[in-house]
Amino acid sequence: MLRSRWWLTCAALWLVGCGGPFPQSTFAPRSDFARATDVLFRDIFWWAAAVFVVVEALLLVALIRFRHREGRAAPKPTHGHTVLEIAWTLAPAVILVFVAVPTVRTIFSTAADEAPPGGLKVEVIGHQWWWEYKYPDLGITTANEMHVPVGKPVQVAITSADVIHSFWAPVLGGKRDAIPGHVNYIAFRADSVGDYSGQCAEFCGASHGNMRLRVLVDRDSAFQVWAEDQKGGPAVPPKSSLAEQGKTVYSRSACIGCHTIQGVSPGIIGPNLTHVGSRTTIAAGLFPNDSAHLARWIADAPSLKPGSLMTRMQPPLTDADIAALVAYLQSLR
Amino acid sequence: MSHATASAAPAAPAAGVRSWLTTTDHKRIGLLYFWTAFGFFLIGGIEALVIRTQLAQPNGHLVGAHTYNELFTMHGTTMIFLALMPLGASFFNYIIPLQIGARDVAFPRLNAFSYWVFLLGGLFLNASWIAGPLFHAPHLSVAPDDGWFGYANLTERQFSPGPNIDFWLLGLQILGISSLAAGFNFIVTILNLRAPGMKMMRLPTFTWMTLVTQFLIITAFPVITVALVFLMFDRFFGTHFYVHEAGATPLLWQHLFWLFGHPEVYILILPAMGIVSEVLPTFSRKPLFGYPVVVYSGILIGFMGWSVWSHHMFAVGLGPIADSVFAATTMLIAVPTGVKIFNWIATLWGGDIRGTTALHFAVGFIAMFIIGGLSGVTHASPPTDLQQTDTYYVVAHIHYVLFGGTIMGLFAGMYYWWPKMSGRLLSEPLGKWHFWLQFVGMNLAFFPMHFIGLLGMPRRIYTYAPELGVGDLNLVSTVGAFLIAVSILVFLFNIWRTGRHGPRASNDPWGGATLEWSIPSPPPVYNFSVIPTVTSRLPRWRTERHGPMADPPAVPPAPIHVPGGSWWPMVAALGLPVMALAPLTHTLWVVFVGAALLLFGIYRWAFEPFEI
Numbered sequence: 039m040l041r042s043r044w045w046l047t048c049a050a051l052w053l054v055g056c057g058g059p060f061p062q063s064t065f066a067p068r069s070d071f072a073r074a075t076d077v078l079f080r081d082i083f084w085w086a087a088a089v090f091v092v093v094e095a096l097l098l099v100a101l102i103r104f105r106h107r108e109g110r111a112a113p114k115p116t117h118g119h120t121v122l123e124i125a126w127t128l129a130p131a132v133i134l135v136f137v138a139v140p141t142v143r144t145i146f147s148t149a150a151d152e153a154p155p156g157g158l159k160v161e162v163i164g165h166q167w168w169w170e171y172k173y174p175d176l177g178i179t180t181a182n183e184m185h186v187p188v189g190k191p192v193q194v195a196i197t198s199a200d201v202i203h204s205f206w207a208p209v210l211g212g213k214r215d216a217i218p219g220h221v222n223y224i225a226f227r228a229d230s231v232g233d234y235s236g237q238c239a240e241f242c243g244a245s246h247g248n249m250r251l252r253v254l255v256d257r258d259s260a261f262q263v264w265a266e267d268q269k270g271g272p273a274v275p276p277k278s279s280l281a282e283q284g285k286t287v288y289s290r291s292a293c294i295g296c297h298t299i300q301g302v303s304p305g306i307i308g309p310n311l312t313h314v315g316s317r318t319t320i321a322a323g324l325f326p327n328d329s330a331h332l333a334r335w336i337a338d339a340p341s342l343k344p345g346s347l348m349t350r351m352q353p354p355l356t357d358a359d360i361a362a363l364v365a366y367l368q369s370l371r
Numbered sequence: 372m373s374h375a376t377a378s379a380a381p382a383a384p385a386a387g388v389r390s391w392l393t394t395t396d397h398k399r400i401g402l403l404y405f406w407t408a409f410g411f412f413l414i415g416g417i418e419a420l421v422i423r424t425q426l427a428q429p430n431g432h433l434v435g436a437h438t439y440n441e442l443f444t445m446h447g448t449t450m451i452f453l454a455l456m457p458l459g460a461s462f463f464n465y466i467i468p469l470q471i472g473a474r475d476v477a478f479p480r481l482n483a484f485s486y487w488v489f490l491l492g493g494l495f496l497n498a499s500w501i502a503g504p505l506f507h508a509p510h511l512s513v514a515p516d517d518g519w520f521g522y523a524n525l526t527e528r529q530f531s532p533g534p535n536i537d538f539w540l541l542g543l544q545i546l547g548i549s550s551l552a553a554g555f556n557f558i559v560t561i562l563n564l565r566a567p568g569m570k571m572m573r574l575p576t577f578t579w580m581t582l583v584t585q586f587l588i589i590t591a592f593p594v595i596t597v598a599l600v601f602l603m604f605d606r607f608f609g610t611h612f613y614v615h616e617a618g619a620t621p622l623l624w625q626h627l628f629w630l631f632g633h634p635e636v637y638i639l640i641l642p643a644m645g646i647v648s649e650v651l652p653t654f655s656r657k658p659l660f661g662y663p664v665v666v667y668s669g670i671l672i673g674f675m676g677w678s679v680w681s682h683h684m685f686a687v688g689l690g691p692i693a694d695s696v697f698a699a700t701t702m703l704i705a706v707p708t709g710v711k712i713f714n715w716i717a718t719l720w721g722g723d724i725r726g727t728t729a730l731h732f733a734v735g736f737i738a739m740f741i742i743g744g745l746s747g748v749t750h751a752s753p754p755t756d757l758q759q760t761d762t763y764y765v766v767a768h769i770h771y772v773l774f775g776g777t778i779m780g781l782f783a784g785m786y787y788w789w790p791k792m793s794g795r796l797l798s799e800p801l802g803k804w805h806f807w808l809q810f811v812g813m814n815l816a817f818f819p820m821h822f823i824g825l826l827g828m829p830r831r832i833y834t835y836a837p838e839l840g841v842g843d844l845n846l847v848s849t850v851g852a853f854l855i856a857v858s859i860l861v862f863l864f865n866i867w868r869t870g871r872h873g874p875r876a877s878n879d880p881w882g883g884a885t886l887e888w889s890i891p892s893p894p895p896v897y898n899f900s901v902i903p904t905v906t907s908r909l910p911r912w913r914t915e916r917h918g919p920m921a922d923p924p925a926v927p928p929a930p931i932h933v934p935g936g937s938w939w940p941m942v943a944a945l946g947l948p949v950m951a952l953a954p955l956t957h958t959l960w961v962v963f964v965g966a967a968l969l970l971f972g973i974y975r976w977a978f979e980p981f982e983i
Contacts, residue, residue: 060840062827064758072758079755086745093712093741100719101734104655105726113722115914118661126713127706134702134748141752142695148754149691166530201525202621204686204761208827212757215686217622218524219615222688235838239686239761239829241518243525244436247832344436 061235062208068234068255071148071211071226078144082137089133148211150193150225157191157225160184164196164203164216166242166347167249168309168322178268179298181309182322184253187261188231196222201243207236207253215240228255235323244345250323264316271300272312272370284366287359292351299370308348315371321346332364385936393936395479396896400486401465402792407490408457414497415449416859418442420852423816427849429837439833440516441535445496447519448539451639452546453493455773458781459642460489463557463581465792469887469894470575472566472903474931477559480940480976485553487944492545495948499538505956506534515539518831520632521602523613523624528606534955537606540599541951547592547599548947554588557581566886568905572666575885576659579666580645583673584638590677591634598627607954622687629680637676639773641669643736643780644711650733650783651715653883655722658909661714668707675704685753686760694753701751708744712737727881728802732783735810739775743768746821761831764824770817782809782862789866790876794893797873801865808858815851819844878922884909889922900927937979943972 060066067073104113153159162184163170171184186192196205198216205224206213209232214222238249256264275281285302288294294303300312314320317327321343325331337360339348355363391399422442425431434442464482468475476482499514506513515535517526526536561574561582574582601612602624611617613624652659659665681689681697689697715737724730746768750756759765782805790796823841824830835841879888888911890899900923903910907917946969953962 058840060826061838064825064827075754075758078752079749079758082749082752082755086748090741090745093716094738096716097719097734097737100716100722101724104719104722104724106723110723113655113657115658115912116660116717116721117658118664119717122713122717123661123664123710127710130706130709134705137748137752138699138702141698141754144752144754145691145694145698201530202522206761206829208758212754213686213761214688214757217620217687219620220622220688236827237829237832241440241522241525241761241831243517243530244440246440247436247834250836 062237064208066209067211068209068230068232069211069226069228071150071224072209074144074148075212078140081140085133085137089130148225150223153193154191154225157193158186160186160192160194162194162196162205162216164198164200164205164238164242164249166200167238167245167343167345169205169238169249169251170199170309173265176265176269178265179310180268180313180317182251182319183317184251185256185261185264186228186253187258188228188255190258191225191227193223193225196224202240203238203242203249204240205236205251206239207234207251209234210236210253210255213239228253231255231257233318237323245343248322248324248343252319252323267316267371268313272302273315275366275369280362280365281369282366284362284364284369287355287362288366291355291359291363293363296348311367311370313370315368327368329364329368332367333360336360336363390936392941393483393938395475395483395934395936395940397464397468397475397479397482398792398894398896398898400482401461401463403486404457404461404464404489405792407486407493408454408461411449411453411493411497412455412458413859415446415454416856418446418449420856422446423849423852425833426835426845428846429835429839429842431834434833436833437510437516438512440518440831441500441512441514443831444515444518444539445500448496448515448543449493450773451519451635452543453489453496455639455777455781456550457489459584459639459777460485460553462577462642462646462781462784462788463553463585466788466887467557467560467578467581468564469791469890469898470578470885471561471564471569472886472899472905473560473564474898474902474933476556477564478556479934480937481552481556483937484940484944485549485556487941488545488549488552488947491944491948492542492549495545495951496538496542499535499542502534502538508533513538515542520628521624522621522628523602523605524615524621526602526606526624527613536602537955540602540606541955544596544599544603545947545951547596550588551592554585554592557585558589561585566899566903566905572663573905573908576648576662576665576669577642577645580641580648580669583669584641587634587638587641587673587676591631591638594627595631598624598631601627603954622684625684625687626680629683630677632683633680634673634676636772637672639777640740640780641672643777643784644669646780646784646787647715647733647736649883649885650729650787651718653787653881654727654730654733655719655724656882657718657722658884658912658914659714660717660720661710662908665711665714668710671707672704675700675707679704682751682753682756683760685750685756698751698753702748705744705748705751712741712744727786728797728799728806729783729786729881731803731806732779732786735806736776736779736783739771739779739813743771743775746771759824761829762824763820763828763830766830767817767820767824770813770820774813774817779809782806785862787881788887790880791887791892791894793866793870794876794891795869795873796876796880797865797869801861801868805858805861805865808861809855812851812854812856812858816848816855817851819848819851823848879911884912886910889920891925896933897927897931899923900925900931937976939972939976939979941972943969943976946970946972 067076159174161172169182172179196214196216198218203216204213205216211226214224232255234253236251275285296305296308298305298310320327338350339346425433500512503511503513513534515538604610605612611619613621648659678700682701750759786802823844826841828835828841876892878891907914910920913919946965950962950965
């Protein structure tokens with residue numbers, strides 16, 4: 039198994055020339071779910087490779103051996119051969135049994151509709167073009183960056199608020215579509231700590247290519263700390279700081295129509311900002327969460343993410359207002 | 372209207388633009404299909420080159436998200452509905468009557484109608500590239516932008532308010548009428564116009580695969596028509612066929628679309644399989660190995676194609692039972708496909724193989740289709756498909772099947788039948804250049820996509836992050852795409868040059884076994900001076916029991932009536948895009964103008980005197 043992984047990776051690397059790291063590689067599983075599909079893929083791959091070699095070799099041999107030569111007698115007009123026909127009907131059928139049996143076994147072993155006992159439940163809601171995450175048992179709502187503890191079973195329930203999306207974090211496992219009115223499940227147990235990237239896989243409109251996501255697999259203790267922080271209310275900016283001005287700007291601007299900051303605004307159209315300062319990226323994983331990008335994003339989101347529903351504010355905010363807003367959002371850790 | 376009878380001297384075909392516009396001759400309609408479809412093939416190819424240039428490196432900015440989404444939507448829609456299907460249709464038109472020993476198709480004017488509807492439907496769809504100003508859109512183009520698969524509910528007015536999707540759903544309905552009319556026409560032709568003695572199990576394999584294809588067309592196109600009519604009602608009349616909030620589900624679209632979409636794959640591949648089954652025997656001088664098995668597996672593929680649609684929907688969450696069943700049916704379809712491949716190799720085995728360009732393309736078809744088939748098995752398995760679906764891995768698969776398969780097969784047909792269609796032999800050295808450039812180009816373009824997908828790049832994204840690490844692979848793929856473009860230019864140059872200076876083709880430049888090789892190249896208007904009587908499956912070859920049949924005399928012993936042309940199929944066809952303009956522009960009276968045109972055309976057509 040290790041050898042075949044090595045072989046596949048080498049083939050990929052050889053093609054790339056240098057290569058790596060590949061943060062969304064399906065060849066680098068980091069959960070039981072991803073491993074199960076990876077093992078199955080390698081099973082099927084080797085069957086396919088064997089068939090490929092045999093059939094292409096037969097084709098090549100036929101072409102070389104029976105190529106036209108002067109003086110060759112007219113070929114025998116064979117019309118068929120019953121035994122051969124039966125043989126090459128049965129051979130693929132038998133090989134397919136060897137593919138189908140582990141396939142069905144894996145379908146059932148990775149079925150995720152029932153929540154694993156003692157596991158963490160996360161709800162994923164796809165939006166054009168960002169991800170909302172809710173932890174119903176912990177009372178947490180966040181966006182774009184999902185935190186889960188390492189080694190614990192996690193069940194992800196996936197749905198959509200608008201069009202069809204598909205939630206995919208390749209190293210943790212296969213994708214499932216986020217469909218309005220349906221709930222799909224995946225379940226996995228992440229086996230190593232890390233910051234794993236993924237993105238929407240179902241075409242969902244203008245900025246489908248910009249709908250990225252991250253899953254942060256934390257040590258259990260770090261996850262507990264994160265969860266406690268997220269459960270609390272938003273940070274209160276110190277008196278007469280820039281951040282406090284920012285809070286005032288936020289409260290009198292259109293921001294409140296779409297965004298939630300607990301105790302400040304109840305909007306539900308855009309991402310929950312109660313702890314936005316604790317996230318490492320903004321705009322669904324497109325940009326680092328720093329002052330420069332936040333300022334540009336607030337000033338003109340559609341220029342950074344085509345079709346963004348967060349339109350340019352009319353009348354536009356002043357640079358001072360934006361600076362204050364940035365300070366406020368960054369203070370919301 | 373011209374009145375032509377051929378007597379002692381073969382009639383010179385009528386010339387002039389008018390004779391082409393009114394033609395009902397299946398051979399001319401075949402050529403019209405060929406050049407129109409090839410034109411759309413070039414447009415779809417240019418779209419592909421822009422897409423590949425955009426993706427050559429991460430964070431590409433040749434085009435924006437808006438244009439990119441239009442490009443990939445129109446690339447898929449154009450290649451499937453405006454290039455590959457009608458290129459197949461050009462061979463159905465030109466070759467089928469010749470292969471079955473007929474003077475024309477069963478309904479020549481309906482055939483002309485199919486062509487004009489196809490042309491107008493294609494122009495209607497592509498008009499969206501420049502129609503923006505008509506709709507006060509911010510861009511010049513309002514081309515469809517939700518993918519060739521147009522998943523609801525993204526296509527609902529709420530999420531796609533512009534005319535883009537209207538162009539798409541109306542254009543596809545127009546094109547569906549063309550396909551349906553042609554489908555019925557060819558079924559009737561093949562079943563009823565066969566020469567005496569040509570029993571069903573003596574039909575050439577290409578004709579057989581065409582027959583299966585036409586049955587798939589007339590059964591699959593109604594399904595997508597229903598889906599499109601639902602969508603049209605949702606967008607124009609406020610119904611809620613795909614709206615979850617109203618108690619419906621957008622998944623209905625996916626079921627209907629793929630219930631059409633998977634048979635559509637076989638509509639695209641079966642004609643190419645038929646061509647390969649003609650080319651291999653001719654150039655290995657051996658009958659097709661296991662003819663009945665190849666025919667039966669073609670029919671079986673046609674039936675089984677209906678039972679696998681949900682394998683496009685494994686990520687949708689249909690549940691483990693449905694996933695298992697559709698995985699099993701999908702894997703089963705590999706069996707008759709594998710049988711065909713083994714029979715083709717067995718046809719070559721023991722033969723006297725002449726490496727013509729047509730044979731190169733036919734063998735290229737087999738070699739590449741195997742790769743597409745095997746990657747298909749890896750996503751017939753739902754758990755592994757969850758890592759593959761909607762990634763570049765599937766883009767690789769579809770192109771190994773439709774480019775490595777269908778297009779290679781169609782080019783095999785072009786090199787094989789072009790002497791018959793044009794009367795000129797194509798240059799073999801240029802043909803080999805074309806083949807090798809295309810073969811290397813397609814593998815450079817599409818093989819890396821397997822890795823690009825498995826390394827985590829989804830499809831249909833207009834840009835990607837450098838961190839993904841797939842920039843170099845994408846660059847290789849782009850180079851391959853341009854190599855393919857060069858190979859197509861070589862092909863066009865070949866056609867142009869040999870059209871002027873090429874050697875004349877005899878009746879039978881290849882030593883073919885089927886009836887089309889018994890008559891001049893290009894054939895006279897009436898095809899056969901005397902309708903042949905067929906006594907064997909390989910009428911022009913010596914078999915154990917039969918000598919080769921005598922070719923029909925060069926001069927018809929009796930006058931042959933050839934019907935003249937007609938304007939009315941074109942007039943009737945014009946009614947359809949006019950009707951489609953009505954919803955597009957929200958102008959009711961236009962629909963009556965279009966309907967009047969259609970009915971008037973059909974009325975005059977129906978009462979047109981037979982002797983014209």
